[in-house]
Amino acid sequence: MSPFYDLIVVGGGLTGLTAAYRAHQRGWKFLLLEASARFGGSLETLSADGLLQELGAESMVTAKPWGKELCLELGLADQLVSPQPEYHKTMIVRGGRLMSIPEGLRLLAPSQWWPFLRSPAVSWWGKLRMACEFFVPARPAGSGDESLASFVRRRLGQEALERIAQPMVAGIYTADPETLSMRATLPQFLEFERKYGSVCRGLLLSPEARASRGPRYHLFTSLRGGFGQLIEALLGQLPSECVRGGEAVTQLKPLENGWEVNGHSTARVVMATPTYVAAELVRPWDSAAADLLDRQEYLSSATVNLVYPLHCADQATRAYGFVVPAVEKRDILACTFSHRKYPGRTQGDVALLRAYVGGAARPEAMEWSDQEMVARSHCEISRLLGIGEPPVSSVVKRYHRAMPLYRVGHLDWLRTLEDQMSRWPALRLAGNAYSGVGIPDCVHSAQEAITRLAGSAH
Numbered sequence: 118m119s120p121f122y123d124l125i126v127v128g129g130g131l132t133g134l135t136a137a138y139r140a141h142q143r144g145w146k147f148l149l150l151e152a153s154a155r156f157g158g159s160l161e162t163l164s165a166d167g168l169l170q171e172l173g174a175e176s177m178v179t180a181k182p183w184g185k186e187l188c189l190e191l192g193l194a195d196q197l198v199s200p201q202p203e204y205h206k207t208m209i210v211r212g213g214r215l216m217s218i219p220e221g222l223r224l225l226a227p228s229q230w231w232p233f234l235r236s237p238a239v240s241w242w243g244k245l246r247m248a249c250e251f252f253v254p255a256r257p258a259g260s261g262d263e264s265l266a267s268f269v270r271r272r273l274g275q276e277a278l279e280r281i282a283q284p285m286v287a288g289i290y291t292a293d294p295e296t297l298s299m300r301a302t303l304p305q306f307l308e309f310e311r312k313y314g315s316v317c318r319g320l321l322l323s324p325e326a327r328a329s330r331g332p333r334y335h336l337f338t339s340l341r342g343g344f345g346q347l348i349e350a351l352l353g354q355l356p357s358e359c360v361r362g363g364e365a366v367t368q369l370k371p372l373e374n375g376w377e378v379n380g381h382s383t384a385r386v387v388m389a390t391p392t393y394v395a396a397e398l399v400r401p402w403d404s405a406a407a408d409l410l411d412r413q414e415y416l417s418s419a420t421v422n423l424v425y426p427l428h429c430a431d432q433a434t435r436a437y438g439f440v441v442p443a444v445e446k447r448d449i450l451a452c453t454f455s456h457r458k459y460p461g462r463t464q465g466d467v468a469l470l471r472a473y474v475g476g477a478a479r480p481e482a483m484e485w486s487d488q489e490m491v492a493r494s495h496c497e498i499s500r501l502l503g504i505g506e507p508p509v510s511s512v513v514k515r516y517h518r519a520m521p522l523y524r525v526g527h528l529d530w531l532r533t534l535e536d537q538m539s540r541w542p543a544l545r546l547a548g549n550a551y552s553g554v555g556i557p558d559c560v561h562s563a564q565e566a567i568t569r570l571a572g573s574a575h
């Protein structure tokens with residue numbers, strides 16, 4: 118008997134919904150099963166009382182085109198918004214005080230030296246050490262993967278690691294740079310070292326770096342209605358009977374001519390869940406794949422949206438926000454001034470600030486109660502920004518084991534996993550655990566999965 122469905126998608130986050138959308142476009146008969154009653158996974162927007170609060174992801178890069186392209190295809194062109202140029206500034210904490218991140222800093226190193234040399238965010242000794250990077254010999258070709266910390270320490274020095282790379286990268290991966298794979302997360306900097314013998318030289322000379330010189334706010338985008346709007350737009354394209362929330366997949370098994378998923382038969386499967394969920398589903402029939410999937414670690418974090426009367430935060434929040442180096446030993450990792458960064462996030466005279474808590478730097482923060490998270494976030498924000506009044510409202514959202522940790526050796530792990538899974542060509546793993554954690558990466562991963570499934574026999 119032929120399978121009832123052409124495809125079952127497991128997981129209704131961005132990856133799963135994109136996979137379902139692509140399958141629907143191909144005319145496949147599909148079913149998407151999502152454990153939670155809500156779709157969207159780490160994308161969640163709360164819109165109420167004149168506030169638009171991003172509980173999960175808040176910004177998407179456009180350099181990787183897949184996320185923006187999907188928005189355009191879904192008819193959201195007029196909904197895309199850029200960060201507001203008048204507040205184009207990000208700050209960093211040093212010695213308990215906020216200072217501007219110098220113009221031209223590219224995650225690890227400066228692409229413009231004059232603003233960097235004038236900035237107090239790095240000591241003179243630190244700057245001198247970073248300038249020596251031009252003369253640090255490159256690692257021999259063919260050397261294996263290394264951690265972000267090892268790379269930055271080796272090339273740019275300890276202060277660049279503690280004061281620049283760690284806080285900038287923690288804002289993306291929430292990870293400890295001592296464990297984070299350079300090859301899997303920032304290969305462009307390895308390429309600068311290989312091609313130009315120096316990251317700083319690469320940032321000055323490479324055509325890509327030269328093309329993106331100047332203000333970079335247009336390299337990020339969001340939607341007028343937040344990323345919840347993307348989830349709604351995807352759901353709006355899918356027949357409602359093909360999308361089921363509140364149905365966790367608990368059983369997946371290979372059949373002679375397809376798969377059985379929670380009792381439904383299907384020709385193909387996309388697993389768009391975290392790897393620890395996929396591991397338990399594949400374990401009964403491929404324990405080696407399950408063990409590999411189980412090796413992927415995840416980090417937990419939380420966001421704390423805080424609303425203040427604008428008058429007490431107006432002057433201090435004329436920027437996009439700030440990041441906090443772990444060496445500062447603060448209770449928050451970063452803070453976005455949401456009422457400044459994208460237009461239309463607030464109505465009336467309020468300031469909307471979003472603190473980022475937990476991650477590898479402060480795992481114990483996930484033990485705090487919601488009240489404690491709010492109190493500690495407010496305490497840090499009020500001290501750093503001089504806000505004298507308590508928040509008028511707050512929303513805490515926890516993301517338990519939602520951010521995969523791309524450890525040193527991640528790409529080797531991925532290759533071994535792909536080899537192992539190649540014996541199951543009608544089942545594809547997709548999502549943020551494999552080839553990028555950002556929104557565009559997840560869209561790409563879903564699209565790749567469908568393209569590969571369309572091309573493979575089942």
Ligand SMILES: Cc1cc2nc3c(=O)[nH]c(=O)nc-3n(C[C@H](O)[C@H](O)[C@H](O)COP(=O)(O)OP(=O)(O)OC[C@H]3O[C@@H](n4cnc5c(N)ncnc54)[C@H](O)[C@@H]3O)c2cc1C
Pocket residue numbers: 127128129130131132133150151152153156157158159160172173174175176177178364365366367389390391394418419420516519520547548549550554555556557559
């Ligand atoms: C706090 C936070 C902030 C972030 N900020 C940004 C940002 O600003 N920019 C950016 O580009 N990226 C950001 N990211 C990363 C990005 O949002 C995520 O990587 C991406 O949304 C992951 O999508 P996904 O669908 O792969 O996984 P998820 O969103 O984790 O979705 C997986 C889905 O699978 C479901 N599921 C689990 N088990 C089962 C089961 N047994 N059966 C059925 N369903 C199941 C889950 O309920 C979930 O809905 C952020 C992530 C977090 C956590």
